[in-house]
Amino acid sequence: MDPFDPAERDPVSGDGPSPPSGRVPQWVLDEAAGLRVEPMPWRSPGPPPPPPRRRGRRTLRALLVVPLVVLLSLTAAVLVGPSTWPWSPVDPDVPAAGSTAVPTATPPTPTSPPDRPTAGREAARTPLGTPPPAPPEGGAHGFIAVQPDGVTPVAYDPCRPVHYAIRPDNAPPGGEEAVHAAFARLAEVTGLRFVHDGSSAEPSTLDRRIFQPETYGDRWAPVLVAWETEEQNPALVGDTVGQAGSVAVSLGDGPQVFVTGTVSLDADRMPEILAFRGGAQTARAIILHELGHLVGLGHVEDDQQLMYPEARREVPDFAPGDLTGLAVLGRGPCVPEL
Template sequence: MPEQRPGPDPGSRLPTSPSGRTPQWVVDEALGLPVQPVPWRAPGPPARRRRGSGLLGLLAVLLVVGGSLGAAVLTGAVPWPWDRAAPAGLAPDRSVPLAAPTDRPSPGVEASRSPRGNPAPAPGAGGPHAFSLVQADGATPVAYDPCRVVHYAIRPDGAPPGGEELVHAAVARIAQVTGLVFVHDGPTDEVPAAEREVFQPDRYGDRWAPVLVAWETEAENPDLAGDTVGRAGSLAVSLGEGTRVYVTGTVSLDADQFPEILAQRDGEATASGIVLHELAHLVGLDHVDDESQLLYPQTVPGVTDFADGDLTGLARLGRGACVPEL
C-alpha cells in the first residue's frame, strides 16, 4: 500500500517574512496523496521537510498555496497481463484474449506522437526553483505527459462569485507557461477524498480521472484550518521502474476564506496568485526560500504572478517525457 505521509502541523504558524511584512495567508503544500492499494503501485520516497525554521511541514510530492491533496508516487512492479512469461518450453496461448486491467485505463488513451504544445521560453538568467519529485536519476523532474491532454473538472459547490473564472484564468496561464494542453470537462459532483481513485471509469470513462478542483470548508477538509487557503497535488505512475508521469491530481481551495480575500483591496490579484501557486504545485513545482518567487511558501504583497525562477521551473516541467504505454 502506498505510504501515507503526515499533513502539516495544524498548530504551526508561519513567521514574519524576512522583509518584515506579515503575509495574510499561508501558502503551505502537503505532498503525498494517499490512494487505494493497487498491486502495480509502490510507495514513494520518504517524506521531507520544507527548508527554513518555523515553516509548516511539507509532505512529499507536490502542493501549492494552502494544502489539501498532494502527490503520491506510484510505480509499477507488476507486469501487464499480456506480458506474462509462458512456462518453459510452451508458446503463449493466444486463443483466449487476456482481459484488460481494471485498475487503469487502456494504454495510450489520447496519447499523440509528439507534444501537443510548446513551453514558453524560460528567462535567460533563470532563477530559484525546485521540483516536488524527480526521476530515478535524481535530477529530471516528474511531470505530466506533454503528449496527452490534462483534463480538469470543477466541483462548483461553495465557489465564491467569479471563482470558476478565477480557476480557468489560472489554468490558461499555466498552460501558456508549460505548453501543456488543458481541457475543462465541465462541472462534477465528485466529492474530494483523501484516497481518491485515479481511475474511475463509471464516472469519467476509459481514461485517468481528471484533475479535480473543489471548493471546501474547513469542516469538509480539516487541512484548510487556520490561514491555509488551498492545497494541491498530483499522482505519478509508472510501469515497473520506468519513467514516472503525473496522471491526475486534486486542487482544494478554501470556500470560507476566498470571499474574504476577494473583498480586500487588490483581492482579485491576491486570489489569482494563490490559485496560480496551487496549480504550479499541481504540475510539479516545489517551494523555494526566495520571497520574490510565487512559489515562496506564503503570500507576499505584490507577488501575484510567476517570477523568473518559477517560469524556469515550469518551462522545464512542460518538457516531460511522453509515455504512451500508460
C-alpha cells in the same frame, strides 16, 4: 480592530482595507500527507502572529517537504510494483513457478485492465505544445519530486491533454472564472494543454481513485478542482486556504509521470480574501501558486518568486524563477504506454 476585517470597507470605493505596508500578511505553513503528493498549502490572511525566526521556518519546511517527496516515491513504487500490476503480460507457454499445469498454446482472452485505462489514450506522437524559452535571468525554482536519476523532475506527459473538472458547489462569485484563467496562464508558460471537462459531482478530493471508468470512461480521472469546507477537507482547518498535488505512476523502470491530481480551495476563507482591496489579484496568485504545485513546482526561499511560501502583493504572477521551472516541467517525457 482587526486590520483585515472585511466588514471595514472603504466608504468610497466599497473595497475592503489594504493590509499594512502594502503586502498580504505572512502565511503560516502547514502540510498534510496522504496518497497525493501535497506540498505545503498557503494560509489565508489574518492577524499575523509574531514572525518566527527565519532559520526556524527554513528548518520546518525542510522537515515537512522531504517526507512528502518520499511519499510520492513510495506511491509510485506501490503503483508500479510487479505484484500490483494485474494486467502485466504473462507468457501463456511458461507455467508459473511450482505449477504442474501443462502449458497451453492458446493465450487467455484479453480483458480490460481493472484499474488503469487502455494505454495510449489521447497520446500524440509529439508534444501538443512547447513552453516559451526560460527567462535569460533565470531564478530560484524547485521540484516536488524527481526521477530516479535525481535530477529530472516528475511531470505531466506533454503529448496528451491534461483534463480538469470543477465541482461548482460552494464556489464564490467569479471563482470558476478565476480557475479557468489560471489554467490558461499555466498552459501559456508550460506548453501543456489543459482541457476543461465541465462540472464534477465527486464528493471529495480525499482518497480519490485515479481511474474511475464508471464516471469518466476509459482514461485517467481528470484533475479535480473543488471549493471545500473544513468539514469536507480537514486539511483546511484553521486558516489554510489551498492544497494541491498530483499522483505519479510508471511502468517498470520507465519514467514516473503525473496522471491526475487535486486542487482544494477553502470555500469559507476565499470569499474573505476576495473582499479585501486587491483581493481578486491575491486570490488569483493563490490559485496560480497551487497550480504550480499541481504540475510539480516546490517552494523556494526567494521571496521574489510566486512559489515562495508567503504571498506578496509584489509578486502576483509567475516570476522568472517560477517560469524557468515551469519550462522544464513542460518538457517532460511522453509515455504513450500509460
